[in-house]
Amino acid sequence: MTAATEAVPRPKARRSFLRRAFDRWPVKLAVAIIVVIWLIPTLGLFITSLRPESDIQTTGWWTTLGHLWKPSTWTFANYDFVLFRRGFSNAFLNTLAVTIPATVIPITVAAFAAYAFAWMKFKGRQILFVVVVGLLVVPLQMALIPILRLYTSGGHLFGIPIIPDLNLTGTFPAIWLAHTGFGLPLAVYLLRNYIGGLPSSLFESARIDGATHFQIFTRLVVPLSVPVLASFAIFQFLWVWNDYLVALIFLGAEPRVQVITQAIALLVGDRGEQFHLLTSAAFVSMILPLTVFFALQRFFVRGLTAGSVKG
Amino acid sequence: MSPTTRLWLTRAIWIGVAVGIGAAVVWSAGFITDPEANRGLVVLAAIALGVVGVALLFKGMDFVVDRLPARFRERVRPWIFVGPALLMLGVYLVYPAVNTTVLSFKGRNSQEWVGLTNFTEIFTDTESLVSLRNSLLWVIIVPLFAVAIGLTFATLADKLGRRAENAAKSIIFMPMAISMVGASIVWLFVYSFRPPGFGSQIGVLNGLWTGLGNNPVAWLLQEPWNNLYLMIILIWLQTGFAMVILSAAIKAVPEEIIEAARIDGATDWQIFWRVTFPTIASTVVVVTTTIIITVWKVFDIVFVMTGGNFGTAVVAERMVTEFFTFRNNGHGAAFAVILFVAVIPVMAVNVRQFRIQEERR
Numbered sequence: 001m002t003a004a005t006e007a008v009p010r011p012k013a014r015r016s017f018l019r020r021a022f023d024r025w026p027v028k029l030a031v032a033i034i035v036v037i038w039l040i041p042t043l044g045l046f047i048t049s050l051r052p053e054s055d056i057q058t059t060g061w062w063t064t065l066g067h068l069w070k071p072s073t074w075t076f077a078n079y080d081f082v083l084f085r086r087g088f089s090n091a092f093l094n095t096l097a098v099t100i101p102a103t104v105i106p107i108t109v110a111a112f113a114a115y116a117f118a119w120m121k122f123k124g125r126q127i128l129f130v131v132v133v134g135l136l137v138v139p140l141q142m143a144l145i146p147i148l149r150l151y152t153s154g155g156h157l158f159g160i161p162i163i164p165d166l167n168l169t170g171t172f173p174a175i176w177l178a179h180t181g182f183g184l185p186l187a188v189y190l191l192r193n194y195i196g197g198l199p200s201s202l203f204e205s206a207r208i209d210g211a212t213h214f215q216i217f218t219r220l221v222v223p224l225s226v227p228v229l230a231s232f233a234i235f236q237f238l239w240v241w242n243d244y245l246v247a248l249i250f251l252g253a254e255p256r257v258q259v260i261t262q263a264i265a266l267l268v269g270d271r272g273e274q275f276h277l278l279t280s281a282a283f284v285s286m287i288l289p290l291t292v293f294f295a296l297q298r299f300f301v302r303g304l305t306a307g308s309v310k311g
Numbered sequence: 312m313s314p315t316t317r318l319w320l321t322r323a324i325w326i327g328v329a330v331g332i333g334a335a336v337v338w339s340a341g342f343i344t345d346p347e348a349n350r351g352l353v354v355l356a357a358i359a360l361g362v363v364g365v366a367l368l369f370k371g372m373d374f375v376v377d378r379l380p381a382r383f384r385e386r387v388r389p390w391i392f393v394g395p396a397l398l399m400l401g402v403y404l405v406y407p408a409v410n411t412t413v414l415s416f417k418g419r420n421s422q423e424w425v426g427l428t429n430f431t432e433i434f435t436d437t438e439s440l441v442s443l444r445n446s447l448l449w450v451i452i453v454p455l456f457a458v459a460i461g462l463t464f465a466t467l468a469d470k471l472g473r474r475a476e477n478a479a480k481s482i483i484f485m486p487m488a489i490s491m492v493g494a495s496i497v498w499l500f501v502y503s504f505r506p507p508g509f510g511s512q513i514g515v516l517n518g519l520w521t522g523l524g525n526n527p528v529a530w531l532l533q534e535p536w537n538n539l540y541l542m543i544i545l546i547w548l549q550t551g552f553a554m555v556i557l558s559a560a561i562k563a564v565p566e567e568i569i570e571a572a573r574i575d576g577a578t579d580w581q582i583f584w585r586v587t588f589p590t591i592a593s594t595v596v597v598v599t600t601t602i603i604i605t606v607w608k609v610f611d612i613v614f615v616m617t618g619g620n621f622g623t624a625v626v627a628e629r630m631v632t633e634f635f636t637f638r639n640n641g642h643g644a645a646f647a648v649i650l651f652v653a654v655i656p657v658m659a660v661n662v663r664q665f666r667i668q669e670e671r672r
Contacts, residue, residue, distance in 0.1 A: 027467050031475075034464055035482050038547065041497045042485070044515050048500065060518045090350050098497060099356040101361020108365045113396035122389035128397065135404045139608055139657050142649045143407035145414060150402075172357045172579050181403020184396055213388060214373045242490030244611045249635065261492040266371055266616050275500060275513070282496035286489045295486035297481070297661065 025299075049279035050074050056276050078280035086277065087255070088284055091263040094243060095285075097172055098259055102179035103233055103242045109180060110187030111195075111229070115217050117188070118196035119203055129192065135185040144249050147178060151250070170254040178250055179240050187232055194228040195221055230299045238289050260285040332367060336360065343552055360522065385474035408651070414644035429645035449609060449625060452539070454602040455492045456546045458595065459551030465561055466583060468554075480558065484551035491548065491611035498544045499616060504529040534622040541623055544612050549605065553598050560594040561587060593668045600661035604654055626650055 016153070047061045052075045055064075064073050117129045151168040155285045168174035195198070198221070206216050244261040251257050258266075264281050267274065339360045370431045372391040376384060433439040466481060469475045486494060503514030504527055511520045517527045531537050564587050572582050588595075610627040617623045619632055626646055634643025 024470060027470050031464070031467050031471065035479050038486070038550075039485050040515060041501050041547070045500055046498045056513065057510070058513075060513050062518065093350055093354040097357040101365075104362045105365045108369065109395045111391045111397060112369055116389045116392035118425075120392060122386075122387040122393075125389075128393065132396070132400060135400055137655055138404050138408050138650075139650050139654055141608065141627060141650050142411045143403055143633055144631070145409035145647070146410035147403065172361070176361050177399070178403060181399045181406070184400055185370070185404070188396060188486055201371065212373075212377075213392070214369075217392075219517065223336075238488065240670050242493070244490065244492045244614075245631065246630075261490050261611075264492050264496060266497070268615055273503065274562070278451045278496050279500065282493045286493050289488040289490070290485070293485065294481075 010207055024070065033237045043277050045282060048275060049283045050076070051260065051276075052077065053276040056279075078276045081278045082277055082281070082284065086263075086267075086281070088260065088263060088281055090256075091258055091260045094257055095259040095261075098175050098179075098247070099237055101172070101176045102183075103236045105176055105186050106144070106180040106183040106236060107229060107233055110191050110232075111222065111225070112217065113184075113188050114191035114195050115191045115213075115221055118198075119216075120213065129188075130183055133189045136189070140182045140246065143178070143182065144245075150248055163307055169250060170252050170257055172257065175246060175250045178246055179236075179243075182246070183236050183239070183304055190232055191225065192230060196223055198224055227299075230296075234292060234299050241289055329371075336364060369423070411644045411647050411651075414640055415646075415648045418640055419639040419641050425641065429641045430649075433642065433645055433649070435437040438624065441622055441630065442619075442626050442629045445622075445624060446607065446626040447544075449542055449545070450603050450606050453542050453545050453549065453606045454540075454599050456555075457549040457602055458553045458599050460546070462557050462599075463548045463593070464550070465554045465558035466587070468562055469558065480551075480554065483554050484576075486548045489548075491545075491609075492615055494544055494548055495612050502530040502540060504531075513590060531617055532621050537617065537621055538623055541612055541616055544616075545606060545609060549602050553602065556598050557591065557594060560591040564590045593664045596664040597661060597668055598658050600664070603657050607654060607657075608650065611625045 042120060044061050047064055048056055051061065051064065051073065055073075064177075067073055117125060117132075141226075148169065151174055168177075203216060206220060211219075242261065243259075244265060247259045247262050248265075251259065251262065260281075264278070264285060267278055267281055339356045369391070372394075373550045376388050376391055379387060393424060397552045404507075413423035414421050415429055416426060417426075434443075461483075463477075468479050475629065489497075500513075500516075501515050503512070504517055505512055506529075507526060512521050512527055516530060521527050530540050533540075568586055568590075569582055570585050577585070609625060610631060613619055613623055613625050613628045614631070619625070620630045624632075627650060630643055630650065633646060
């Protein structure tokens with residue numbers, strides 16, 4: 001998909017700056033209004049997170065616009081409190097421990113499978129690929145109850161235990177594997193389309209030179225597939241980072257392993273509206289995705305476009 | 312050193328390596344679940360275990376296959392490439408889909424068969440019906456507004472200079488990067504309410520509302536309008552998605568057709584509805600169906616903002632509440648099946664149109 005950022009350059013109009021500024025003013029005004037409406041909620045959150053608690057409780061955040069330059073308007077106390085006394089630095093680390101493997105594992109597993117589906121010969125290749133892609137339809141809600149039961153009491157088929165009681169609930173591997181399973185259909189589909197599109201002459205000459213499938217995969221396919229791997233990686237990273245439901249079910253209420261979305265949701269449940277904590281906590285959770293967003297916008301757009309039906 | 316000794320030596324080394332790796336995996340698996348261990352180290356160990364583990368898995372399997380008798384080698388190899396993926400899909404999607412469907416015909420503890428009771432209960436219980444009604448409203452209203460605003464914005468921004476266009480689009484798109492939980496906090500603050508006499512309003516909406524001389528409103532408690540206020544959050548999140556994809560489609564409309572229409576004296580309005588819109592119609596369908604699927608499964612926003620109270624329950628949220636809070640497997644599974652079945656036709660349209668759109672490229 002073409003990145004949104006590619007606009008057609010227009011011929012420069014040789015008109016005065018003022019006339020250009022007022023040119024098409026209804027369009028500009030409409031765009032500006034929508035942009036302002038879209039920005040205000042986030043702006044309010046950001047400004048509030050930097051205000052002293054007493055100010056937050058007594059006046060609206062917009063009143064700071066009257067005394068922007070007064071030093072007493074701003075403070076980092078909320079961040080300090082949330083990160084170091086409310087355990088959000090732990091939640092942040094836990095989220096990394098969940099997110100990085102839950103991104104790397106599905107990509108690796110999917111890339112090997114995609115290569116096999118595209119370039120290896122085996123029985124039932126077509127059928128299996130269709131089944132894998134067809135699994136895109138299954139919402140992850142379908143998986144919650146059985147997987148949780150599997151984690152807590154093992155798997156039984158007609159009363160015969162086939163999977164032992166693994167006691168995985170509340171551990172990182174529990175959630176990595178869950179995210180891997182839920183992310184695979186999309187990943188296999190995207191990667192197989194891309195890897196299948198690589199020129200076949202490449203593989204033939206490598207085979208003639210005596211390369212094994214494993215060597216072809218690691219030395220040729222992976223380097224050539226960097227764009228699609230990056231797109232999916234960013235999509236999956238943000239998906240897992242922003243996930244609340246899967247963490248809620250599989251990590252559970254154990255505070256030691258909880259991720260940042262759980263920590264925030266718990267804070268909402270606490271008595272009273274502690275906006276000094278909520279706003280800074282929310283912003284802590286948004287920093288990484290927003291950085292990824294602004295730094296890698298092109299890949300991000302592509303990944304999202306391809307991956308938005310997931311879940 | 313004789314070749315045989317060397318062979319045995321290499322074998323011994325490989326066995327040693329394998330044992331070492333196994334021990335390391337077991338140790339780190341124990342370490343990351345140790346409650347007393349330093350969190351930073353635990354996190355590092357977890358990341359290393361997950362990332363290195365998956366690489367070693369494939370390397371190790373390939374290593375083993377290389378040592379199989381030549382007859383089997385190339386017949387087995389494809390299966391070590393697809394095997395892990397198929398196993399994961401089997402355990403995490405195929406088995407659960409079957410199992411959930413079975414559980415939806417069983418009672419709350421999944422012991423006895425109850426036939427269609429779970430479904431008849433859902434379709435007769437007032438609270439569940441409210442969640443179904445709300446979900447229907449969500450899937451109509453949110454995609455409608457997200458696509459309409461996204462399309463309008465994409466069309467308008469297309470007429471701006473490139474820099475201004477990109478900056479404006481970034482801002483509309485930015486909410487896509489944040490979690491629904493984060494977005495809920497953003498809007499919890501917008502909708503914040505204080506009863507009159509309990510200090511000045513700190514939510515921007517009540518700030519504006521009281522500034523206009525009205526009494527403050529507890530937005531999230533106003534049935535049935537609170538549903539709309541929750542929907543606004545998702546519209547805010549999804550408009551950027553619609554806008555970015557529609558914008559790309561608009562830019563792909565051939566300049567010559569638009570130029571020709573303009574020479575024939577068509578207005579901007581006519582060009583949009585008679586030329587641009589028909590050209591991008593399949594993209595509009597893809598975007599709309601994609602958003603419908605997202606909306607249909609919305610959970611976080613409702614769960615965090617109102618917990619499904621005050622008449623705001625939706626299907627995906629009821630599913631989790633029934634299963635997780637009320638411990639009723641039967642109802643939870645039945646709600647999941649309802650989610651699943653309703654997604655299928657939308658997904659079919661989505662995939663069909665997506666392929667039509669891809670073939671145009």
